[in-house]
Amino acid sequence: SVLQQAGRNPCQKTVNKYWTSQTTALNFDDFCNILKKEKPATKTELLEAFRKIDTDNTGYILHDELYKILTTRGEKMTRDEVSAITKQADFNCSGKLDYNKFCDLYMTTSEQCCKTAREKLEVDSRLRQQQFGNQAETSSEGITLPGSKPSPRVSRKTD
Numbered sequence: 001s002v003l004q005q006a007g008r009n010p011c012q013k014t015v016n017k018y019w020t021s022q023t024t025a026l027n028f029d030d031f032c033n034i035l036k037k038e039k040p041a042t043k044t045e046l047l048e049a050f051r052k053i054d055t056d057n058t059g060y061i062l063h064d065e066l067y068k069i070l071t072t073r074g075e076k077m078t079r080d081e082v083s084a085i086t087k088q089a090d091f092n093c094s095g096k097l098d099y100n101k102f103c104d105l106y107m108t109t110s111e112q113c114c115k116t117a118r119e120k121l122e123v124d125s126r127l128r129q130q131q132f133g134n135q136a137e138t139s140s141e142g143i144t145l146p147g148s149k150p151s152p153r154v155s156r157k158t159d
Contacts, residue, residue, distance in 0.1 A: 053069060069084045
């Protein structure tokens with residue numbers, strides 16, 4: 001859940017890579033290291049994945065084809081999960097997914113989720129005053145928040 005709030009969408013295999021049977025806790029430094037290693041998907045990467053499925057190069061994927069892929073490959077989804085996606089993303093009610101528009105929707109939604117999570121952290125004074133691991137907390141703009149000390153490790157906005 002925390003990785004999703006940070007704009008990532010890890011599969012169970014990725015989560016298991018960092019949270020093994022020997023793991024009892026992760027501190028904020030550990031979390032930051034995971035975020036540096038697990039970059040969010042870019043629109044280009046998403047489009048490339050969809051184009052591999054769209055063998056006719058039409059810009060669309062039939063809902064049935066999408067259902068088959070999402071319920072049989074990788075981290076399998078349920079019929080209801082796929083139905084929720086197609087219901088939200090069938091922009092022209094044609095039974096086909098316009099994956100260019102879907103990627104735009106996905107990227108916008110992901111950016112909005114990150115923005116909302118940052119705003120919540122900035123507003124909630126209890127969260128601002130918490131210390132995680134041995135790294136002081138800073139806002140997304142690099143401004144030290146009340147009750148914390150600046151960390152030399154948090155030096156670039158992109159980190």
